[in-house]
Amino acid sequence: MNLIAAIAAKEQSCLKKTKLKHSNSMAANRLAPHLRCYSVGDQDWVAATSEDEARRVLAEMNGDDPAEYADWDVELTSDKTLDMQWTDEDPPHAQCGCLRDWLKEATEPTYQMGTE
The missing domain is CATH 1.20.5 (Single alpha-helices involved in coiled-coils or other helix-helix interfaces)
Incomplete structure (x- = not known):
């Protein structure tokens, strides 16, 4: 050749x-499922395909029965919140990312972030 x-x-x-x-x-x-970011309760964000799935993901992460979360408020996360930069709670309080970036990285329903 x-x-x-x-x-x-x-x-x-x-x-x-x-x-x-x-x-x-x-x-x-x-x-891959069409994941969206949901706010569950007052302080948790979950990547899921539906409100019910967001409740289930949070319940399973906490080791609880999903039925216990049936009446929890679930809302799609606003663009403003999706783009908000999160910072580490420990000094030096470095930025650690935003929900929109974490949502893009998610390949399956998953817990993303929460506050206490």
Whole structure:
């Protein structure tokens, strides 16, 4: 095989790998749930697909029966709150991120942040 043919074969191989990676990425995105950030109760934020799921995620994280959370208030988080920078409660109180960034990173329903 001459040099030009070898380069062409290598380019074809790279192109196939790139297409496969892109295809797998698109499939993963289609399978991932549409997560939104919910405020649950007065002080917790959860990535979930529904209000009921947000209650369940919080209940399971706390080791409680989800039925105990059935009447808890759940609301979609406002854009202002999604973009609010959180800071570490311990000195030097460094910024640790925002709910919007954590929501983008979430791949499944999960607890995101809370205050006491």
